[in-house]
Amino acid sequence: MSYARAYARSNRKIAVVVEDDVIQRDMIALLLEQGHFDVIQCEDAETAALAIMRRHPSLVVTDIKLTGKMDGIELAYLAVNCDPGVRVLVISGRPPAAVLPDGVKFFEKPVYPPVLLRELAS
Incomplete structure (x- = not known):
């Protein structure tokens, strides 16, 4: 991989x-x-949660119902607490049973690609 390509990829x-x-x-x-x-x-x-704490993403997209002990709403709170500037999108087949953190957006499944792309562009 060339230096220019590696540099461009590292800035994503x-x-x-x-x-x-x-x-x-x-x-x-x-x-x-x-x-x-x-x-x-x-x-x-x-x-x-480990990836969020170590890599500091600018975007988190999560389902609500997940395997394990933590659900997507708890993860959304963790992400916002780690970085208030992170953009979080919560996706589920059902409306959230709990209040989402301020600024977190909810999308009901199925989420169609144009809807997701429109949201990312805004």
């Missing part, structure tokens, strides 16, 4: 995608990669 924003459905996770990750993000894929909130 980081996104963490948390979804236990591998097809959904891959689709979201692909959209974000095409949108010039380096994507860290996680299937549970505990792994995502």
